[in-house]
Amino acid sequence: MDVKDKLAILADAAKYDASCASSGSGKTRAGSTIGSTEGMGICHSYTPDGRCISLLKILLTNFCIYDCQYCVNRISSDTPRARFSVAEVVSLTLEFYRRNYIEGLFLSSGIIQNPDYTMEQLTAVAKVLRTEHHYGGYIHLKTIPNANEDLIEEAGRWADRLSVNIELPTEKDLIRLAPEKKKPEIVDAMQGISEKITESREDRKRGFNSPRFAPAGQSTQMIVGATPTPDKTILKTAAELYDGQKLRRVYYSAYSPIPHADARLPGQSPPLVREHRLYQADWLLRFYGFDASELVTESDQNLSLDVDPKLAWALANRHCFPIDVNSACREELLRIPGIGARSVKRILKIRRFQHIRMLDLKKLKVAWNRAKYFVLTIDHNPAVKQLDMLDLHQKLRQPTQQLMLFDAIESATSGEV
Numbered sequence: 001m002d003v004k005d006k007l008a009i010l011a012d013a014a015k016y017d018a019s020c021a022s023s024g025s026g027k028t029r030a031g032s033t034i035g036s037t038e039g040m041g042i043c044h045s046y047t048p049d050g051r052c053i054s055l056l057k058i059l060l061t062n063f064c065i066y067d068c069q070y071c072v073n074r075i076s077s078d079t080p081r082a083r084f085s086v087a088e089v090v091s092l093t094l095e096f097y098r099r100n101y102i103e104g105l106f107l108s109s110g111i112i113q114n115p116d117y118t119m120e121q122l123t124a125v126a127k128v129l130r131t132e133h134h135y136g137g138y139i140h141l142k143t144i145p146n147a148n149e150d151l152i153e154e155a156g157r158w159a160d161r162l163s164v165n166i167e168l169p170t171e172k173d174l175i176r177l178a179p180e181k182k183k184p185e186i187v188d189a190m191q192g193i194s195e196k197i198t199e200s201r202e203d204r205k206r207g208f209n210s211p212r213f214a215p216a217g218q219s220t221q222m223i224v225g226a227t228p229t230p231d232k233t234i235l236k237t238a239a240e241l242y243d244g245q246k247l248r249r250v251y252y253s254a255y256s257p258i259p260h261a262d263a264r265l266p267g268q269s270p271p272l273v274r275e276h277r278l279y280q281a282d283w284l285l286r287f288y289g290f291d292a293s294e295l296v297t298e299s300d301q302n303l304s305l306d307v308d309p310k311l312a313w314a315l316a317n318r319h320c321f322p323i324d325v326n327s328a329c330r331e332e333l334l335r336i337p338g339i340g341a342r343s344v345k346r347i348l349k350i351r352r353f354q355h356i357r358m359l360d361l362k363k364l365k366v367a368w369n370r371a372k373y374f375v376l377t378i379d380h381n382p383a384v385k386q387l388d389m390l391d392l393h394q395k396l397r398q399p400t401q402q403l404m405l406f407d408a409i410e411s412a413t414s415g416e417v
């Protein structure tokens, strides 16, 4: 099989993994002669489903000895198989980079022989790129739980980001659909990476010349909708990973039905708007001071699909509004629907010099159609009278639509939630 055919198979096989983004990476590595993670001339390219920008996103191989039921590459699948050599991945990365097709490499793999052997192969790609070709671009390597610690150490030395996929939100889900994977082993692997990242950062802060370890941090992916697990549990797992393992990102990936799937799996994907709401809720957990338990209730454990999670919270907690933008503290301002963290920062700055009027908020480009019901300004805001109207939810609901994933991620990361 030639490299082009392998690429067709192994790039397609990698599209299900959402755990890649080059955010958090620094500038080109010192001493490198090619490769930049930022700046002019970077070409953004998309995989067929739009999940990844500007990265050559491939598997080293889609052979796998595991049998995760939600995965097209599982051992029992009859999907066409292919395998790259280390030299082939190195050459493809360099060629694509030189042609400005990509800004980096995201490399994952099915598990071949055992975790150590697989990790060794993945690490070898990064090492050859860095040491033999002085490649300074972004590298994200998938880490295999249970791989030897020395291999992880080496992987973190050459890669910008490492990720271990948690895949499913609960231990019970994993037992059911991915019996070879154990949540404690996955969390242990994340913990080991997290400690090494912290150690390397602290050493460097103290002025030691120790090598950098995964400077862009670690991320993970959770598949949504492969099991009936509700959003409440998904967000709780995400919050635990952010707190305990200091993850840079949790990516949510709507389950995509695969051919000849196990009968326990749903026949269709969940609406992508559910994935979109999870990204918005994730944003609220990380940057807006919300707790997972505030966003989903015991009675309804899934996020609303027709309004965003911040608006849903505000509608359910109308007694906390209206909020006076001229006197509220930062934490209160962050709770106002339609006003993002960036606008809050500007409001706090502007009001040191002047009283804030409706027009000022509109000029800040807050989402006024949502914010107007929840804020008091120095001038008269007639919309605030409608705060207690029973049909306000109805008025503000957005028609649920099947969003494209890329729209969802863009919107979720734009900050105005």
Ligand code: SF4
Pocket: 064, 065, 066, 067, 068, 071, 072, 073, 074, 075, 109, 110, 111, 178
């Ligand atoms: S280990 Fe990864 S590649 Fe292998 S079957 Fe499971 S999810 Fe698929």
